[in-house]
Amino acid sequence: MSILVRDLTKNFGSQTAVNNVSFEIKKGNIVGFLGPNGAGKSTTMKMITGTLPADSGQVEVDGIDVALQPLEVKKHIGYLPEHNPLYLDMYVHEFLRFCGGIYGLSGKKLKNRVSELVDLCGLKKEQNKQIGTLSKGYRQRVGLAQALVHDPSVLILDEPTTGLDPNQIIEIRNLILSISQDKTVLLSTHIMQEVQALCNRAIIIKEGKLVADQAVSELTEEKEKFTIKIELEKHADLSFWTTHQEVNSLKLVTETEYLLEATRDIRKDIFKWATQNDVDLVGISLEKGNMEEVFHKLTQNN
Numbered sequence: 001m002s003i004l005v006r007d008l009t010k011n012f013g014s015q016t017a018v019n020n021v022s023f024e025i026k027k028g029n030i031v032g033f034l035g036p037n038g039a040g041k042s043t044t045m046k047m048i049t050g051t052l053p054a055d056s057g058q059v060e061v062d063g064i065d066v067a068l069q070p071l072e073v074k075k076h077i078g079y080l081p082e083h084n085p086l087y088l089d090m091y092v093h094e095f096l097r098f099c100g101g102i103y104g105l106s107g108k109k110l111k112n113r114v115s116e117l118v119d120l121c122g123l124k125k126e127q128n129k130q131i132g133t134l135s136k137g138y139r140q141r142v143g144l145a146q147a148l149v150h151d152p153s154v155l156i157l158d159e160p161t162t163g164l165d166p167n168q169i170i171e172i173r174n175l176i177l178s179i180s181q182d183k184t185v186l187l188s189t190h191i192m193q194e195v196q197a198l199c200n201r202a203i204i205i206k207e208g209k210l211v212a213d214q215a216v217s218e219l220t221e222e223k224e225k226f227t228i229k230i231e232l233e234k235h236a237d238l239s240f241w242t243t244h245q246e247v248n249s250l251k252l253v254t255e256t257e258y259l260l261e262a263t264r265d266i267r268k269d270i271f272k273w274a275t276q277n278d279v280d281l282v283g284i285s286l287e288k289g290n291m292e293e294v295f296h297k298l299t300q301n302n
């Protein structure tokens with residue numbers, strides 16, 4: 001197991017920020033960590049990286065106990081904290097050399113590693129600039145480069161795309177995908193599409209407690225409602241289906257497109273009916289629920 005979190009709890013005074021949270025992440029997985037503002041995501045991530053001590057519970061990264069071997073475990077973890085704190089007066093190259101030095105790299109090894117990171121994180125043109133002069137997207141690249149400097153097996157990324165414009169978001173997402181090839185990644189985000197684009201699993205917390213831990217595909221699978229999109233070559237009357245016992249509704253979206261809601265996946269029946277009734281189908285597919293709805297359902301206050 002790459003990351004093991006067991007019964008983790010953190011209180012700030014009388015407030016419980018993280019309440020008995022447990023989960024495990026296997027090697028190579030990219031997992032989205034979701035929750036409303038103040039749910040306890042950053043606090044959990046800080047405890048996983050050993051930046052903040054837990055009140056109780058246990059964290060292991062690559063089998064190493066974070067509380068018992070805090071220095072050893074840091075060799076295995078790359079951490080991009082929320083708000084990406086950087087030394088704005090330093091030059092990109094200088095900063096990455098400084099970070100490598102902290103992990104004991106020096107001489108040729110350090111020089112090679114910094115050039116590798118500059119290439120990997122797309123920083124070639126910016127490497128001789130002062131960090132304070134960089135755009136937010138490039139600052140995130142520098143933050144990711146520093147997290148990767150010691151080639152850790154686990155990456156903890158706290159809201160890596162927050163505050164970026166849409167182009168920068170896509171660039172950073174692609175960068176995360178390319179750098180995470182052989183790594184385990186836990187990333188927190190408020191953007192649901194990000195989880196669908198990047199992650200195979202989502203862990204959702206609310207008020208410090210875990211409320212879901214599932215494959216993204218399972219989370220968005222509707223259990224009792226099947227929305228079927230029917231695309232036609234040319235307009236045809238499908239009102240017959242409104243009399244079907246298992247159909248709740250039928251909506252004409254465009255001249256040639258319907259959305260049908262049923263209590264079962266009746267795509268085969270529709271296909272058969274269309275063939276028998278000379279209706280030219282060009283597409284029939286099951287619509288997935290969206291992550292926003294799932295997130296809202298799981299984290300809203302009743």
Ligand SMILES: Nc1ncnc2c1ncn2[C@@H]1O[C@H](COP(=O)(O)OP(=O)(O)OP(=O)(O)O)[C@@H](O)[C@H]1O
Pocket residue numbers: 012017035036037038039040041042043044082
């Ligand atoms: N150092 C601290 N002292 C006191 N309270 C804190 C401290 N750090 C966090 N908290 C509180 O703990 C709760 C969880 O905060 P945390 O930052 O972990 O949430 P989050 O899910 O990361 O939120 P966001 O999405 O807004 O970043 C919040 O109510 C926060 O105010």
